Amino acid sequence: MDINTEQLAARFRLLETHELLRLSSTELSDAARAILQQELTSRDIPSAAKNVQDTSATTSQALSVYASLPERAAARLIDIAIIYLMVLTAESKIIPTAIPVTLIVLYTLFQDSIFYGKSIGKFIMKITVLREKTKLTCSPWQSLVRNCFFIVLGIIDLLLLINKKNQRIGDWAARTVVINDKRFSEYQSKK
Structure with a gap:
């Protein structure tokens, strides 16, 4: 054990059992989770120690449901291509310019x-934007916030995935997450 691990083990020994059990439901590093599991086992609470292991596996499964940068970038490129086709339609004068311009603005936002x-x-990429807390699909307001950040920051916003949930700044501001549909449904079915 290194000094940080020893200090953490000592702190866990000072905590009451109910405090340790509360800690077991939070996000911990693998090392901290192992120390917590040892402490619960030493207090003869093996079922709680097993739940700590299960929570660790569930947490890593939950984190894998979020869409990756390549998935998100591919979806964004497809959307940019669609917007580009709308621009070409507006320039062709086949239909009045106001209609494609309106569609471009509405689709973009x-x-x-x-x-x-x-x-x-x-x-096409099988990813979805959900509200972070409720996991319902995003509202028009949240879509507007997300996409305004992308318009202002451009590709920088997409490249700055700021946390474990692969949220970009626009997601963080709108309180949304982007999930991979298949991995999310597999995770939900295991819950």
């Missing part, structure tokens, strides 16, 4: 709330 949390690019 509200693309994530039009099709139940999916833009066309997200639909």
